[in-house]
Each structure stands twice: as C-alpha cells, then as structure tokens.
Amino acid sequence: MPEFIYLASQSPRRAQLLAQLGVAFELLLPDPDEDSEALEAVHGREAPAAYVKRVTRLKLDAAVARMKRRGLPAAPVLCSDTTVALGREIFGKPLDPGHARRMLTTLAGRTHRVLTAVAVQQGRQTREALSVSNVSFAAMSPAQIKAYVATGEPMGKAGAYAVQGQAAMHITHISGSYSGIMGLPLHESAQMLRAAGLKI
Numbered sequence: 001m002p003e004f005i006y007l008a009s010q011s012p013r014r015a016q017l018l019a020q021l022g023v024a025f026e027l028l029l030p031d032p033d034e035d036s037e038a039l040e041a042v043h044g045r046e047a048p049a050a051y052v053k054r055v056t057r058l059k060l061d062a063a064v065a066r067m068k069r070r071g072l073p074a075a076p077v078l079c080s081d082t083t084v085a086l087g088r089e090i091f092g093k094p095l096d097p098g099h100a101r102r103m104l105t106t107l108a109g110r111t112h113r114v115l116t117a118v119a120v121q122q123g124r125q126t127r128e129a130l131s132v133s134n135v136s137f138a139a140m141s142p143a144q145i146k147a148y149v150a151t152g153e154p155m156g157k158a159g160a161y162a163v164q165g166q167a168a169m170h171i172t173h174i175s176g177s178y179s180g181i182m183g184l185p186l187h188e189s190a191q192m193l194r195a196a197g198l199k200i
Contacts, residue, residue: 004024005076006075017182055081056081076196097150101145101149104140114135114180118185120189127196135174144170
C-alpha cells in the first residue's frame with residue numbers, strides 16, 4: 001500500500017487541493033533542462049478534450065521518466081492539465097498582458113468550458129479521468145479587463161483567469177467541479193488514488 005504519491009505539477013493550487021484530501025505527497029518537478037511548456041503545444045485543429053488528455057499523458061510520461069532517472073523510490077505519480085475552451089477554440093496560458101486582455105474580451109459575457117484531465121500511474125497501470133465544467137462570465141468593460149490583467153493574476157493561468165481569485169467577481173454561474181476549474185478535480189482524483197491503494 002503506497003504511503004505517499006508524487007505530484008508532477010508546478011501549480012501551487014494543485015498542491016493545495018491535494019493537501020485538502022489529506023494525501024501525503026512529494027513534488028516531482030522538471031529538471032532545469034526540461035522544456036515542460038513545449039508539451040502544451042496545440043496540434044492543428046485538435047479538439048479541447050483530446051488536447052488536454054494528450055498533454056496530461058505527455059506530462060505523466062515525462063514525470064515517470066524523471067522519477068526513474070533520479071532513482072527515486074517507486075510511488076504513484078499524479079499529473080494534471082487544465083485548459084479553457086470556447087467551442088473548439090483552446091485558450092491556454094496568455095503569452096503577455098495584451099494576449100490576456102484579448103482572451104478575457106472574448107470570454108466576457110459568454111459561457112465557456114474548463115477541461116481538466118488527471119492521470120495517475122502506478123507501476124505499469126495508468127488511470128485517467130476528465131472533468132468538464134461550464135463557467136459563465138458577466139459582460140466586462142475594457143477598463144475592468146485592464147484592471148484585472150494589471151493585478152498579474154491572469155498570467156500563467158489557462159484562459160487568463162483564476163476562479164479562486166479576483167476573477168470571481170465577474171463570474172455569474174458555474175456548473176461542474178469547482179476544484180476541477182482550479183486545476184485538480186478532487187472527486188475524480190480521490191477515486192483514482194483509492195484505486196491505487198491510498199487511504200483517503
């Protein structure tokens with residue numbers, strides 16, 4: 001029975017959510033020479049669900065290889081990736097503040113999907129799940145968008161916003177998993193970790 005897992009994510013929100021489950025974990029972060037951002041490149045007209053599942057699997061494969069390369073004790077490895085989609089259009093992390101403003105201008109006054117894929121590898125077995133939620137934004141003025149981007153919060157976030165931050169004042173409705181929108185759907189994650197033998 002595993003006593004801990006590896007969390008292969010640089011997101012402090014995922015670490016916080018995993019801690020909420022009471023799971024003992026160690027971070028398994030990329031080496032300086034690993035280009036983890038390159039794994040998030042979109043392939044052509046890829047559907048959002050296929051994209052986020054593929055990226056999660058790539059991140060998981062890289063993390064498992066990292067664990068073996070470092071000679072670390074064997075333990076389940078958890079990986080996750082989140083993307084925002086409007087129709088088939090994928091909204092990743094903004095490249096700069098101007099890009100963040102354009103994303104938020106497109107999302108304002110509309111309902112979009114947040115897709116988070118999770119994968120857990122234990123030995124040769126991989127378990128995967130996908131959480132899909134809907135988020136509705138109120139109409140936002142250019143001044144409101146500019147003020148929000150100026151906080152710096154949108155940078156590094158899929159869709160250029162953090163549901164648990166100041167963006168919440170512009171969200172009118174959520175349907176789905178709040179933790180999934182944050183970056184780690186706890187219901188699906190707990191199910192997979194129980195299946196991997198952890199006591200939760």
